[in-house]
Each structure stands twice: as C-alpha cells, then as structure tokens.
Amino acid sequence: xxxxxxxxxxxxxxSTIGIGVGWILSRPGEFLxxxxxxxxxxxxxxxxxxxxxxxRRFKTEEDYRKVIDACHKIHNVPDFGNPKDEIKWIWxxxxxxxxxxxxxxxxxxxxxxxxxxxxxxxxxNPPCVRVCPTKATFKRKDGITMQDLHRCIxxxxxxxxxxxxxxxxxYRDPRPAIKEPNPEYPTRMIGVVxxxxxxxxxxxxxxxxxxxxxxxxxxxxxxxxxxxxxxxxLLNTNxxxxxxxxxxxxxxxxxxxxxxxxxxxxxxxxA
Amino acid sequence: xxxKALVGGKRYWTxxxxxxxxxxxxxxxxxxxxxxxxxxxxxxxxxxxGLYIGQFTFLVGVAASAVMLVIPYYLHDFKKFxxxxxxxxxxxxxxxxxxxxxxxxxxxxxMRIMNVVLHPTPNSIMFWDSVVxxxxxxxxxxxxxxxxxxxKKGTKPASWVKPLIYLSIPWAVSIHTVTAFLYAGLPxxxxxxxxxxxxxxxASAFAGGPALLIILALIVRKFTKFDPGREPxxxxxxxxxxxxxxxxxxxLLEVFTAVYSSIPGHTHPFKYLYLGLEGHAKLVxxxxxxxxxxxxxxxxxxxxxxxxxxxxxxxxCIALFVSLWIDKGFGLIIGGFxxxxxxxVTEYWPTLPETIITISVWAVxxxxxxxxxxxxxxxxxxxxxxxxxx
Ligand code: SF4
Ligand code: SF4
Ligand code: SF4
Numbered sequence: 001x002x003x004x005x006x007x008x009x010x011x012x013x014x015s016t017i018g019i020g021v022g023w024i025l026s027r028p029g030e031f032l033x034x035x036x037x038x039x040x041x042x043x044x045x046x047x048x049x050x051x052x053x054x055x056r057r058f059k060t061e062e063d064y065r066k067v068i069d070a071c072h073k074i075h076n077v078p079d080f081g082n083p084k085d086e087i088k089w090i091w092x093x094x095x096x097x098x099x100x101x102x103x104x105x106x107x108x109x110x111x112x113x114x115x116x117x118x119x120x121x122x123x124x125n126p127p128c129v130r131v132c133p134t135k136a137t138f139k140r141k142d143g144i145t146m147q148d149l150h151r152c153i154x155x156x157x158x159x160x161x162x163x164x165x166x167x168x169x170x171y172r173d174p175r176p177a178i179k180e181p182n183p184e185y186p187t188r189m190i191g192v193v194x195x196x197x198x199x200x201x202x203x204x205x206x207x208x209x210x211x212x213x214x215x216x217x218x219x220x221x222x223x224x225x226x227x228x229x230x231x232x233x234l235l236n237t238n239x240x241x242x243x244x245x246x247x248x249x250x251x252x253x254x255x256x257x258x259x260x261x262x263x264x265x266x267x268x269x270x271a
Numbered sequence: 272x273x274x275k276a277l278v279g280g281k282r283y284w285t286x287x288x289x290x291x292x293x294x295x296x297x298x299x300x301x302x303x304x305x306x307x308x309x310x311x312x313x314x315x316x317x318x319x320x321g322l323y324i325g326q327f328t329f330l331v332g333v334a335a336s337a338v339m340l341v342i343p344y345y346l347h348d349f350k351k352f353x354x355x356x357x358x359x360x361x362x363x364x365x366x367x368x369x370x371x372x373x374x375x376x377x378x379x380x381x382m383r384i385m386n387v388v389l390h391p392t393p394n395s396i397m398f399w400d401s402v403v404x405x406x407x408x409x410x411x412x413x414x415x416x417x418x419x420x421x422x423k424k425g426t427k428p429a430s431w432v433k434p435l436i437y438l439s440i441p442w443a444v445s446i447h448t449v450t451a452f453l454y455a456g457l458p459x460x461x462x463x464x465x466x467x468x469x470x471x472x473x474a475s476a477f478a479g480g481p482a483l484l485i486i487l488a489l490i491v492r493k494f495t496k497f498d499p500g501r502e503p504x505x506x507x508x509x510x511x512x513x514x515x516x517x518x519x520x521x522x523l524l525e526v527f528t529a530v531y532s533s534i535p536g537h538t539h540p541f542k543y544l545y546l547g548l549e550g551h552a553k554l555v556x557x558x559x560x561x562x563x564x565x566x567x568x569x570x571x572x573x574x575x576x577x578x579x580x581x582x583x584x585x586x587x588c589i590a591l592f593v594s595l596w597i598d599k600g601f602g603l604i605i606g607g608f609x610x611x612x613x614x615x616v617t618e619y620w621p622t623l624p625e626t627i628i629t630i631s632v633w634a635v636x637x638x639x640x641x642x643x644x645x646x647x648x649x650x651x652x653x654x655x656x657x658x659x660x661x
Contacts, residue, residue: 083617084315097613101535127458133397134386153386154309154379157397159319163459165612169319169379171310190308191379247458 042206046223048124048143049198050252051209052234053117057218058258064092067117070214071196076187078177087168089196090119090211099243108260117219119211120145120166120196121243121251128158128167137193143252144198154191163247167195224252272419275649276642282494283645290638297631300624301376309379312625317617318608320377322601322629327373329479329600330636331450332472334366334407336480338443339510345436351506354651355499357422358491359484360415361643363443366480367408369636374401376628396452403446410439415643423650447472454607462540462606465528471521472599477514479595481507482588489585491644497651501581508584512572515591519565522598535614540606543616548609551616558602564594 058064071077071090078087092115096103103112122145128137129145136152139145159167173190181187185201188194198221199209212219222231231254234240240254279287304311314321340359343349375381392398414435421428451469454460465471485507488499529537542548544558571577571587578584610616621629 085310086316093613097615100612100614131395131397131457133392133395133401134383134390135392136386151383151386151390152380153383155374155377155397156319156379157395157453159316160454160460160607161457163457163612165317168316170308171312171314172308189380193379244459249458 042204044203044206044208046142047225048223048252049122049203050143050222050224050231050254051119051198051212052220052231052240052254052256054218054220054234054238054256055114055116055258056256057216058114058117063216063218064115064117066214066216067211067219068092070210071119073180074182074185074210076174076178076182076185078174079179080172080177085171087170087174087194089168089194090117092117099241102241110260111258114258116255118164118166118243119253120162120198121164121249121253122196122198124250124252126249127161127163131157131161133157140200144200145195146197146200147194149186149188149192149194152192154193156193158193163244163249164251167193169193272416272423272646272650273642275646278649279645283641287638287641290634290641293634294631294638297628297634300627300631304376304624304628305381309377311622313620313622315617315619317611317615318605318619320604320608321619322621322625323373323377325600325604326629326632327370327377328450328472328604329596330366330370330373331404331447332476332595332599333480333483334363334370334411335443335447335473335476336484337363337411338440339477339481339514340484340507341436341443342440343506345433346440349506351500351503354497355484355488355503355507357415357418357647358488358499358644360411360418361647362480362484362487362640363411364408364415364643365636365640367404367411367446368639369632370404371408372632372635373629376632396449396456400446400449400453403442403449407439407442407446410435410442414439415647419647419650422654425654444473447476454603459612460607461534461536462603465525467521467524471518471525474514474518474521475595475599478511478518479592479599481511481514482591482595485511485588486585486592487640487644489581491648495648495652497648504581504584505579508572508578508588511588511591512569512578515565515569515572518595519569539610539614543609544602544606549616551609551618553618553620554602554605557597561594561597561602564590565598568594 068090072079072088075089077089080086094113094115095107095111098116098118122143124143126137126139126145129139132138133155134151134153136148137145137158138148154169156169159169170188170190170192174188175181178187199207199211202209207213208221209219212221220230220234222229224231224235226232234256235254238256240256242251242254245251312321312323337359340352340356344352344356375384378384387398387401414432417432418428448469451472454463455465455468457463485504488504488507492498526541529541532538539548543551544554545562546552547555568587568591571583571590578587605619609618
C-alpha cells in the first residue's frame with residue numbers, strides 16, 4: 001500500500017494549492033488510480049495489456065462454461081435469471097452477433113453458429129471513458145479500462161456509448177442474486193455500472209486473469225507492446241480479427257478464427 | 272411578488288391541489304424506485320435509456336423555444352410580443368426544472384449527483400449539458416423576474432438585464448445543440464450518428480415549444496382577465512408552421528439517407544420504428560400516430576385561412592405537440608437502442624411505476640408553471656391598459 005515519496009509530495013502539493021489537505025487525504029481512492037495503490041512487488045506490468053481468443057480451442061460446451069464461470073464466480077457476478085436485469089462480464093454469442101456486418105450466407109456452418117467469447121475490449125480509444133461525466137470510467141496507464149464503482153452515478157451514458165455491449169447496469173441489488181459469494185472480492189451496490197476489469201486485482205498479485213487461467217490455453221493475455229510476448233507471437237503467426245474495428249475504438253481483444261481443417265488442408269493440397 | 276401566487280379563486284386552488292396530489296403519488300413511487308432500483312422500470316441491459324431520458328430530451332426543446340419570442344421582440348423590436356414574452360421565459364423555467372428532475376430520477380445513484388460538479392469532466396458532453404442547462408435556468412429566472420418587476424412598476428427593466436437577454440439567445444440554441452451532441456457522437460449507434468441531429472433538435476424545438484405556448488396563451492386568455500392578444504398568437508403560429516416544415520423535412524432527409532444507402536445499421540432502426548423488425552413492432556402504431564398527427568398539423572397550419580381560425584390553430588398545435596412528443600420523447604431514444612449492439616431486438620415499454628413518476632415530474636413542471644403564470648398574469652391584470660416599453 002505504500003506510496004512512494006514523490007507521489008506523496010505530488011499529491012500533498014496539489015492539495016495545498018487546491019482544495020485542502022485533509023479532504024483529499026481522507027478520500028485518497030478518488031484521486032489515485034487503483035494501480036497506483038496496489039504497487040506490490042508481484043504486480044504484473046505492461047504497456048498495453050491485450051488478449052487473444054483462440055476460437056480453435058473452443059470445442060465443447062465445457063470449454064465455454066469453464067472460462068465464463070471462472071470470471072463470474074470470483075467476481076461475484078450476480079445471476080438474476082432474466083435477460084432484462086442481466087449482469088455479465090464475459091459471455092458467448094454467435095459470429096453474426098459478435099461481428100455484425102461481417103457475416104455472410106455462405107460462411108462455414110461451423111463458424112456461423114459457433115459462439116464467440118465476448119468481453120470488454122479494453123479499447124485504446126474507448127468511448128465509454130470519453131462520455132463518463134464523473135471519470136468513474138477511466139483508462140489506466142497499462143491500457144485497462146477501469147470502473148470506479150464508488151464514483152459512478154449510474155447515468156448509463158457509458159452503456160449508450162460502448163459499441164460492444166460490454167457494460168452491465170445493476171438494475172437491482174446484486175447481493176441476493178450471488179449464488180456463492182466470494183469473500184475475497186467486493187460485491188456491488190445497486191445503481192452502478194460494471195464490467196470486466198482484466199482482473200486488475202489478480203494482476204496486482206502477480207496472477208493472470210481468471211478466465212485465461214481457466215481456458216487451457218484458449219485465451220492468451222499479455223503485453224502487446226512487447227514484441228517478444230506470447231500475444232504478439234500469436235498475432236504474428238495467425239490471421240486475427242477484432243470486433244467492429246471500423247469504429248476506431250481500437251479494441252485489444254483479438255480473435256483467431258476457427259476455420260474448418262478440411263478447408264485449410266484442401267487449400268494446401270491445391271497449392 | 273410571489274405572494275400573488277397565494278391569492279386565487281377556487282378553480283386555481285383545485286388545480287394546485289390536484290397537481291400536488293399527483294406529485295405526492297409520484298414521490299411515493301419514486302421512493303420505491305430509490306429503494307429497489309431502476310429494475311422497476313422497463314429499462315434493460317439493451318435499452319438502458321427510456322421514457323425519463325426521452326422526456327428530458329423533449330423538454331430541453333420546450334425550454335429552448337422561448338428564444339423564438341425573445342429574438343423577434345428584443346432583436347427585431349417586434350412590439351406585439353411584449354405581453355407574451357414573459358410567458359415564454361417562465362415556460363422555459365418550468366421546462367428546465369423538469370429536465371433536471373428527469374435526469375435525477377434516471378440516475379442509478381442519485382445521492383452522488385454532485386460528483387458531476389466535484390469531478391468536472393470536460394470531455395463528457397453530459398458535463399457540458401449540465402453546465403448549459405444550469406446556466407439557462409438561472410438566466411431565465413433572472414430575466415423573467417426582472418422584466419416582470421419592471422412591468423409591475425410600469426417602467427423599463429434595469430439596463431443590466433439587456434445583456435443577459437442577448438446572452439440568453441445563443442444560450443438557448445446551445446442547450447439544445449449540446450443535448451443533441453449527447454447522442455450524435457456515439458460510435459455504433461447508427462440512428463443517432465447523424466450530423467443533422469442538432470438541426471433536427473432545434474427545428475422540432477422551435478415547433479413544439481411555441482405550439483405549447485399558443486395553447487397556454489389561449490388557456491390564460493380563457494381563464495384570466497389577461498389577454499395575450501390575437502396578433503402575437505397568430506405570429507407565433509407562423510413560427511410554428513415554418514419550424515414544423517423544417518422539422519419534417521429534416522426527418523425525411525434522415526429517412527432518405529438510411530433507405531437509399533440501405534446500410535443495414537442505418538435502416539434497421541427506421542424499420543423497427545415504422546415497420547417492425549423480426550416480428551417486433553411495439554412502437555409501430557405509436558410512430559405512425561406521430562406521423563399522421565404531423566401531417567394533420569401541417570395541413571391545418573400551412574393554409575393561412577385555417578390557421579387564422581383560433582380553434583383550428585389550437586387543434587393544430589395540440590396535434591403537433593403530441594406528434595413531436597411521441598417522436599422525440601419516445602421514438603428517438605428507443606430507436607437508438609433497438610436493435611442493440613448485436614443487431615438483436617430487445618423491446619422496451621415503460622412500466623406503471625415509471626409512468627407514474629414521469630407524470631408526476633410533469634406535474635411538478637405544471638405546478639411551477641402555474642405559480643409563475645399566476646404571478647405574471649396578476650401583474651398583467653393590474654397593469655392592464657398600460658403600454659409597456661422595454
Ligand atoms: S469494450 Fe466498451 S466498455 Fe470496454 S473499453 Fe471498449 S467501449 Fe469501453
Ligand atoms: S454510469 Fe457510471 S461509469 Fe457509466 S458514464 Fe455514468 S458515471 Fe460513468
Ligand atoms: S479478464 Fe478477468 S474480469 Fe475480465 S473476463 Fe476475464 S476473468 Fe473476467
């Protein structure tokens with residue numbers, strides 16, 4: 001939890017010029033990013049975190065369930081059992097819904113109906129951050145789009161702005177709808193927006209995101225700014241697509257498509 | 272001067288207590304929403320703004336429309352508006368009050384409303400919207416009050432009011448432009464992603480607001496001794512006509528772009544609203560009602576001989592107001608969310624609690640309006656006959 005001296009002096013100086021020492025120090029969480037607080041030795045660092053979803057590795061229902069459950073269980077994501085009040089951080093939907101406009105009639109059946117794993121894209125140019133009137137949604141230096149649940153006023157402007165449907169709103173008190181609460185992670189209050197945080201709480205402890213850990217290699221997480229990282233290796237050696245790249249939000253979740261092997265090998269034999 | 276609101280006949284008090292009762296019912300319902308959350312509304316993960324934000328958007332237009340009286344009167348010295356301009360300014364006060372309340376009831380964490388001020392965020396249009404709305408409310412309260420005070424004494428308003436009046440003109444345009452920007456700059460919301468949005472907002476505002484003002488002026492004439500005069504009402508009628516023509520024209524431009532380009536993202540919301548999409552057609556009857564009322568109002572307004580008949584004019588204004596209310600207070604917001612980000616259709620319909628809260632916010636607005644108009648009319652009744660110079 002220790003802040004370094006420079007950081008402290010910066011804040012102290014800022015507060016004397018500005019609004020009053022006592023008031024700011026009593027609300028440190030509102031003035032510092034979570035990342036600046038959780039400066040631990042184990043912290044995983046990156047210039048820009050990114051994820052690669054290898055759709056070739058999602059075969060059975062179990063493959064999907066593991067990944068989704070891993071996230072929703074540890075993060076106390078409630079289950080109301082109806083789509084109206086639904087909260088989801090990571091979920092699966094068909095190609096045509098995940099990539100509207102990209103589908104065509106003649107694409108391989110296997111891909112047309114294959115559910116894609118979807119989550120917040122932690123866009124490099126995120127409209128959700130741009131519109132938020134309180135800075136409750138903000139961008140961390142390592143590229144994670146964060147959500148400060150204590151500052152959010154529940155205006156839902158970010159939901160209108162996110163073109164990926166990645167944000168959920170707590171229309172009801174989530175607590176009674178959490179099946180097995182995880183005491184290690186906070187639950188949320190009514191009336192705020194929430195979403196995937198790239199497991200910043202795990203990164204701070206030197207762990208990779210829970211969904212990645214549970215995915216058996218189907219999800220890869222890493223620093224896209226580092227040319228030697230695993231994500232970069234995957235991007236170098238595979239054709240990948242991103243959701244609605246044309247909107248310019250610059251998503252950092254990449255998808256390797258599951259092109260049926262028969263198609264690929266057929267292509268090779270012709271060559 | 273406010274004491275004038277405390278003396279009134281039986282009809283006045285019945286009306287005031289009726290409004291208070293509606294406000295009371297709405298307040299109790301709101302407490303329910305406060306406790307249980309916005310889950311008691313029809314809103315969902317896919318349609319996250321609905322009736323509340325629609326009313327807010329619509330009423331910003333009503334507020335902005337005061338400028339249609341202020342410009343001719345103060346800028347072009349159109350003396351005939353002298354008696355009626357105060358009604359426009361007070362209508363703006365009541366409309367902005369409702370806007371602020373609608374934003375408030377739409378918030379998930381209303382206790383944190385001050386966060387917008389404590390953490391000013393210039394990159395958020397919502398921040399600017401709160402700035403311009405707050406400013407406009409203040410301007411109109413000051414201007415309205417100062418001119419009324421002057422009226423009472425039969426003098427000109429103090430010289431410091433003039434600059435404020437001039438300031439209020441671009442300010443009125445700004446409140447509606449900024450509100451249009453709330454929607455117009457969002458990636459992936461095809462229905463709203465249109466450069467003409469702000470122009471459409473202004474055109475509909477300059478039609479809908481003055482139409483309401485005509486209705487109000489006719490009511491005032493009927494129930495009080497204050498007569499805003501036939502000529503100003505006819506003049507506003509012309510404003511309403513031209514603004515409505517522009518509004519319908521702008522809407523047709525949008526339809527053309529969507530339909531002729533036939534880009535699915537752009538056509539789908541229109542299909543959903545006017546024809547139904549994938550078997551979902553909840554809004555279709557409503558949207559056609561709006562279109563038909565728009566045509567009816569235009570027919571009544573465009574022919575001067577019909578427009579000159581005051582009851583026809585009133586009819587046209589009511590049709591126009593309802594048409595715009597459906598179009599802007601409902602369809603425009605829902606069309607932005609349906610189909611959703613995944614090109615799937617999730618429909619929305621307001622629930623009973625949501626409707627009660629909405630009606631009671633309107634009741635608050637009418638209460639504010641009644642009180643302000645009562646004061647204005649009482650002053651007018653006293654000074655009847657005195658020719659006013661501003
Ligand atoms: S996916 Fe949506 S919520 Fe996530 S960063 Fe991008 S715009 Fe924001
Ligand atoms: S709902 Fe919360 S996070 Fe989203 S824009 Fe509003 S204040 Fe920001
Ligand atoms: S990165 Fe973490 S928070 Fe995001 S979906 Fe995966 S497990 Fe959930």
